Amino acid sequence: AQSVTQLDSQVPVFEEAPVELRCNYSSSVSVYLFWYVQYPNQGLQLLLKYLSGSTLVESINGFEAEFNKSQTSFHLRKPSVHISDTAEYFCAVIHAGGSYIPTFGRGTSLIVHP
Amino acid sequence: GAVVSQHPSWVICKSGTSVKIECRSLDFQATTMFWYRQFPKQSLMLMATSNEGSKATYEQGVEKDKFLINHASLTLSTLTVTSAHPEDSSFYICSARGDRDDGYTFGSGTRLTVV
Numbered sequence: 473a474q475s476v477t478q479l480d481s482q483v484p485v486f487e488e489a490p491v492e493l494r495c496n497y498s499s500s501v502s503v504y505l506f507w508y509v510q511y512p513n514q515g516l517q518l519l520l521k522y523l524s525g526s527t528l529v530e531s532i533n534g535f536e537a538e539f540n541k542s543q544t545s546f547h548l549r550k551p552s553v554h555i556s557d558t559a560e561y562f563c564a565v566i567h568a569g570g571s572y573i574p575t576f577g578r579g580t581s582l583i584v585h586p
Numbered sequence: 587g588a589v590v591s592q593h594p595s596w597v598i599c600k601s602g603t604s605v606k607i608e609c610r611s612l613d614f615q616a617t618t619m620f621w622y623r624q625f626p627k628q629s630l631m632l633m634a635t636s637n638e639g640s641k642a643t644y645e646q647g648v649e650k651d652k653f654l655i656n657h658a659s660l661t662l663s664t665l666t667v668t669s670a671h672p673e674d675s676s677f678y679i680c681s682a683r684g685d686r687d688d689g690y691t692f693g694s695g696t697r698l699t700v701v
Contacts, residue, residue, distance in 0.1 A: 506690075508692070513595075513596075513677070513695065513697060514694050514695060515590075515592065515679050515693050515694040515695040516681075516692040517692070518690075518691075562629065562630070573620070573632065573635065576629045576630050577629060578628065578629040579627075579628070579629050581627075
């Protein structure tokens with residue numbers, strides 16, 4: 473069975489500081505990995521995804537995540553955060569070759585302080 | 587890009603009444619749609635998976651007769667909360683998958699408050 477662990481429920485950080493949101497998964501087969509962002513009272517928006525190829529994937533707003541197969545991780549990073557990055561971030565995994573239903577982590581609340 | 591429209595964005599209803607939430611894929615055909623429920627400060631809980639033209643598959647613990655799902659076309663799925671009670675108050679989110687295994691698009695969610 474696949475599972476996703478987001479180790480931090482809340483990450484407070486000052487504006488312009490770097491941030492890393494951690495995500496680890498468990499699966500015995502190939503996976504697709506995703507990061508979603510959710511602003512208050514809104515649905516989820518895809519931030520970035522890893523399907524295959526380069527292990528480093530980037531989003532258009534400065535976030536990046538690196539797929540590390542040996543450590544079964546897909547941590548999300550940003551070198552300099554903005555107030556507007558304050559949101560809930562969800563990591564998700566799809567078990568390739570299975571039902572293709574994503575499993576979500578519990579979410580990490582990123583709080584950016586001025 | 588793929589867009590999923592979910593309506594209404596919020597609704598308040600009286601206890602005992604039914605509420606219908608719509609989820610539409612605007613620019614692609616959704617072979618599969620998912621309905622989630624989200625409690626405050628928590629992750630998404632998958633309620634059911636629906637495929638066009640067939641009965642929905644409900645997750646364990648989700649009452650089929652209470653949460654009616656209809657996926658009548660490749661672009662529309664509806665969730666009806668029947669005889670709603672205050673404990674049904676929650677944030678409901680739909681997502682749709684097109685013909686690619688990696689493509690999931692989420693609706694903007696519906697905040698249901700039952701009074």
